[in-house]
Amino acid sequence: MMTVVTVTPMALESDSRTFKQAASVARAGYRSIVVEGRTSRLQRDALPFELISPDGDPEDAGAEEPTASSQSGGLRAFLKRAPESLKWPWRVVRYVAMYAIDFGFVTVRRTPPASLYYLHAFYQFPAVYCLSRRYGVPYIYDAHDFYSRLEEPDQIPWTRRHLILPFERWLERKCVKHAAAVVTVADGIADLLRETFGCESVVIRNCHDSRLDQEHPSVVRETIGIQPDDFLVVVIGRAKKGRAILELLQAVADLPDKVHVAFLGSGYQDKFADDVQRLGLAGRAHFVPPVKPFEVVPFVRGADAAAILYYARSVNYAYSLPNGFFQSVAAELPVLYPDLIEIKKVAERFDIGLGIDPRNSQSLRVGIETLRNDTGRYEQLRRNLSKAHIALDWENEEKKLHELLVNILAEKA
The missing domain is CATH 3.40.50.2000 (Glycogen Phosphorylase B;)
Known part of the structure; x- marks a missing residue:
């Protein structure tokens, strides 16, 4: 062999x-x-x-x-x-x-x-x-x-x-x-x-390779302890340069208390815990330790949406097409996606989310509000995702x- x-x-x-x-x-x-x-x-x-x-x-x-x-x-x-x-x-x-x-x-x-x-x-x-x-x-x-x-x-x-x-x-x-x-x-x-x-x-x-998926002992909603009618946005991947984390926190702070955000990965607690307290987001912004790569999609599947927060910090970022984007699609979560060439090309082809400017908290807030309040549009995105995740496997x-x-x-x- x-x-x-x-x-x-x-x-x-x-x-x-x-x-x-x-x-x-x-x-x-x-x-x-x-x-x-x-x-x-x-x-x-x-x-x-x-x-x-x-x-x-x-x-x-x-x-x-x-x-x-x-x-x-x-x-x-x-x-x-x-x-x-x-x-x-x-x-x-x-x-x-x-x-x-x-x-x-x-x-x-x-x-x-x-x-x-x-x-x-x-x-x-x-x-x-x-x-x-x-x-x-x-x-x-x-x-x-x-x-x-x-x-x-x-x-x-x-x-x-x-x-x-x-x-x-x-x-x-x-x-x-x-x-x-x-x-x-x-x-x-x-x-x-x-x-x-x-x-x-x-x-x-x-x-994403769905054949490798294994269930985590818990799911994200249970892990952070929120109610079934709370609206949950997840961000997949560690905290690093080139992702507009603070802007998303500011957007969530301007939204109703029923809106939560969960960051799945390492590095958030050390870098953004003070911002969470300053913005009054204790209990609404959740830092979740990383899970195994084959547990990510089953773990986040119960969320309501995913935010892709990359921006064109460099030439490399301008062409990024990260794992977290495809994992969000595999979990069938409508995505808030940036105007980056490769991500936008896939998202628009399958119509699986809303375009946003991740460095503008107002843009993020409007995107979350639209997903939360426009039921018809949200359900259409979910139907599109049920087909897209098969094509993007x-x-x-x-x-x-x-x-x-x-x-x-x-x-x-």
Whole structure:
């Protein structure tokens, strides 16, 4: 049996794209192994593939892709006050150590031989490239984002702008050059990769795989303890830059007390608890810890609507087509969606929600009021969603993945 080894820098429980892809590999009849960069709390014997984790206890599964910025509290406080001349050498040292140890030596040591490697994000490219050369096998590169423009130059420190980002762009160019195929999440990202690296990409969208769904012990309405006639808007995914969280809180504060919002994911409590108190939203704005990726859709299905709060913070965000959007569709929740190219294209094609400006609390308030009060429009959206979630299921995207695997492994043979 041929073996496909998937490598991700993240904890698998916070990387639903990698989870779906690895399950699809196993479903195609290959031995599927995932090497995760951070330790998940997943029950291994219940997974449809093998999972290799770092040594030690599970880490914060809600964290973003690894960076060189984490440090102890005392050191963080010192660096916050220190001049740039003291900050940048430390950042460079941390970054070099991360690449050499975490993304290099540790990844090589933990990753088994394979017939094909499947690399998510370019960070571990040096290790995967070495393994592919050692065993004489190809690798696929899956770009979840347009990493070169995750942030704009004026949004990042001097060290990252002038030292780290040029290195990462060079590294990703090498990764693309040597890959047997490049995969990405949306047509817009594929266009950006073509313009930057001269490559053609296979677009496999982040559609939800309903075959993997498992019920959570509770559902979101029960977890937060609201009444059946309360109107609940959910936001799926961790708190991070590029999402208009505060504006949604302000919108909910201007709506009747029967309107609630639940944020499913990590990071909200630390960043927005003070805003909830200031806006008088205690008991109406709820921060819900993350659930497993295959529990998200059953968990939120009892809500009334979903808000997609991304805005065009950078070129990458302008073309985003996130998991949370497809999970909202799979749960058949009418969506409040931003004017971002890829999201708007899908939402308008199936007529599954209302367009809003996520950075304008008035726009968000009007959108929620319309969904809550216009019964005819709301029911039409729900009917559209009952059809859209079938058309936007991962099973359709999986066919492209299976075809890609067959073609690359046939070329290897």
